Every structure is written in C-alpha cells, then in structure tokens.
Amino acid sequence: MNSLFSLIAHHGYVLIFSVVLAEAIGLPMPAALALIAGGAAAASGTLSVSAVLLLALVAMLIGDTLLFFLGRAMGWALLGLLCRLSINPETCILRSAESFYKRGKITLLFAKFIPGVNTMAPPLAGSMKMRPQQFLRLDFLGASFYALSYVTLGFVFRDFLAMITRGIQTASHAFGEVLFLAAIAYTGYRIWLYQKNKVYQIVPRVQVEELAARLASEEERINIVVADVRSHGYYDSAAQRIKGSIRIEPNNLVQELKSLPKDKDIYLYCT
Numbered sequence: 001m002n003s004l005f006s007l008i009a010h011h012g013y014v015l016i017f018s019v020v021l022a023e024a025i026g027l028p029m030p031a032a033l034a035l036i037a038g039g040a041a042a043a044s045g046t047l048s049v050s051a052v053l054l055l056a057l058v059a060m061l062i063g064d065t066l067l068f069f070l071g072r073a074m075g076w077a078l079l080g081l082l083c084r085l086s087i088n089p090e091t092c093i094l095r096s097a098e099s100f101y102k103r104g105k106i107t108l109l110f111a112k113f114i115p116g117v118n119t120m121a122p123p124l125a126g127s128m129k130m131r132p133q134q135f136l137r138l139d140f141l142g143a144s145f146y147a148l149s150y151v152t153l154g155f156v157f158r159d160f161l162a163m164i165t166r167g168i169q170t171a172s173h174a175f176g177e178v179l180f181l182a183a184i185a186y187t188g189y190r191i192w193l194y195q196k197n198k199v200y201q202i203v204p205r206v207q208v209e210e211l212a213a214r215l216a217s218e219e220e221r222i223n224i225v226v227a228d229v230r231s232h233g234y235y236d237s238a239a240q241r242i243k244g245s246i247r248i249e250p251n252n253l254v255q256e257l258k259s260l261p262k263d264k265d266i267y268l269y270c271t
Helices: 002-024 031-043 051-073 075-082 091-112 117-127 131-154 158-170 171-199 208-216 250-258
Strands: 226-230 265-269
Touching: 002 031, 002 051, 031 091, 031 158, 051 117, 051 131, 051 226, 075 171, 091 117, 091 131, 091 265, 117 131, 131 226
Parallel strands: 226 265
Antiparallel strands: none
16 A cells, blocks of 8 residues: 555556556456545645546546447456456356346446446446446446545545555564465465355256257156246346246346246256
8 A cells, every 4th residue: 555655646647547447447456545545645735636536537437438338249258257357257247237136227326336346337237238328427427426435535534544654664564474464365265265166167058959859848848947047137028038938037046946846957048
C-alpha cells in the first residue's frame, strides 16, 4: 500500500487511469486502493479531485463497455475465460448470474463493490442482450458511485492514511515477513480448495444420438427426465425446448432439486 501511495504521488493521473482500467477489464489490480490514494493526494493538493474522479469514471466506462460488447459477441465463452482463475469457473459464472436473477439489472449499480461480480457484470449483461443505452446508463451510475465513494474515503481520511503509511515504513521488515507468511497460507488454502473440488471438474456427458434414441423408445422414455437448465437471462419462455423437457432454474437449484424424481435418469442441457 505504501508503494502504491508513493507511485500515485509521483505519477498521479496516468497511474490512477491505468490501474482502474486494468481492473475494469478483469486484471487483478487494486482500483479501490488507487482511488483512495488519489483522494488522499487530492486532499494534500497534489492532484485535482475532479480530475481523479473524471479519469476513474472514463477508465471504468471504457473497460466495462469493452467487456459488455465482447459479452454480446462471445457469450459464456468470455465469462468462462474471465473465471478461469477461479477454483470452479461455472460457480463463478452462476454466482454473478444469481445476482442478476435476484436483483435484475439494478445489480450494475453496486456490482463494482462485490469481488468477482465487478468484472463479470458487464459481459454478463452483454450476453443477456441488455440494450446498450440501458447498460451505459446503469453502469455510469454504478461507476460514479464507486469512484466517488473511494475517492471521498481517501480525501476525508488523508491524515489517518498518512499515519498508516508512516507505520508501515517504520515496521517495513516485519510487515514484509507477515505478508510473505500470508502469501504462503493463501497459496496453501487455494491448493487445498483445488484438491477438494477436483472431483466436481469431471462432468459426465452423453452424445445427442444416445439421448435421442432413448427418447424415441416408448419403454425408455418413461425412465428419463430431460431438463433445460439455461440460466435466468438466457432463458426465454417462448424459446424452443426439447419436447417433453422440464425447466430448471439453476440459480434456484436447492428448491428445484426437491421436485426431481429419484428413480429416473436425469439429462441436463444448456445453450
């Protein structure tokens, strides 16, 4: 954090714009810290608070708009790519989709405050074919609130941040050791999670011909259930489905599972 504050003081506007843009397009960059540092620098007179807010807003809108249109073009392929570093990419996608399912398009107003959802919201909105004008309006409001919140935080608590910075400088050696141990602990935790969830990465699949043959057989058909599991936003009640299939909302899976038969083979399909 001390290094970031120091860089902000020396490179100011360019660094704030770059860090915020990088996070907006999905890179692991601390945009919130950069905005707090920018607010503190503005309080000391080093930077202009209006310029910091404007640059942050422009950077977020550029990144979000890019991901929005890529999401419209690439759909879940882009969402999977952005979630690639997650332990379970499908869970990463569904967590963001669940936010849209529960709260609708208003998710864009607070998405940037939620780790994981902040990067996923724009391409998810694009893949759900949200109108660009509506997306830009909601994203502008959400980005403005996000930038204003963290810049104000840095501006108001400038003296407190300066005290923390001095404390870090005084205890830099100890801080480095703690950070090193924390990195080891986090790496170990991620490895443990990976091993724990490895079994769920193998998803049984069947060929279309196999399912079609079972559906064509009068005897076989009564022993299977075919379920459409397209997520909210991708499912249209007027859209075509496999004849005889049922609808399952994956973001309400706990309740949906209660209605499924236990004595039949269940086939799931998506787009």
